Amino acid sequence: MVVLHLAPVADTRESIGLHxxxxxxxxxxxxxxxxxxxxxxxxxxAAKGKSLMLNLGGNGQWPACSSAYLKETGQWLQQYGESIDGTTWGLVPAQP
Incomplete structure (x- = not known):
């Protein structure tokens, strides 16, 4: 399990995404x-100082493709997660 620690921001919010x-x-x-x-x-x-809650939905079991995508995401986090761990928002506005 990978747990990212995002730096607290005065206006921190949680973003809820759907898988x-x-x-x-x-x-x-x-x-x-x-x-x-x-x-x-x-x-x-992470770049906006927000945490992400990913709603997997379903009937209590994850579909095989969902499990595969989450495993791939976990592998990426194992290798590169340090690049976004502890980050917070910056002063540069969002770019197109």
Whole structure:
């Protein structure tokens, strides 16, 4: 398990992301965020001093593709997580 410690900010907020689209459980829905999308979302939230809560939804069991994407994200965090661990927002405005 990888736990990131984001530096506290006066206006810290939590961002809630959905792993699948559309929201809600649909048995045949396989439209999940890829590991690349999850990593970008996580890095974007860390750069804004926010924490990310990723809602996996479902019926109590993770679909195989969801598990695979989360394992890939975990592997990325094991290797590169230090680059965003402890980060906070910066003074440079968001870029397009």
């Amino acid at each position: 699948d689209d559309p929201p809600g459980y649909v048995q045949h829905n396989l439209n999940f965020k890829s590991s690349s999308e999850i990593i970008r979302l996580l890095a974007n939230m």
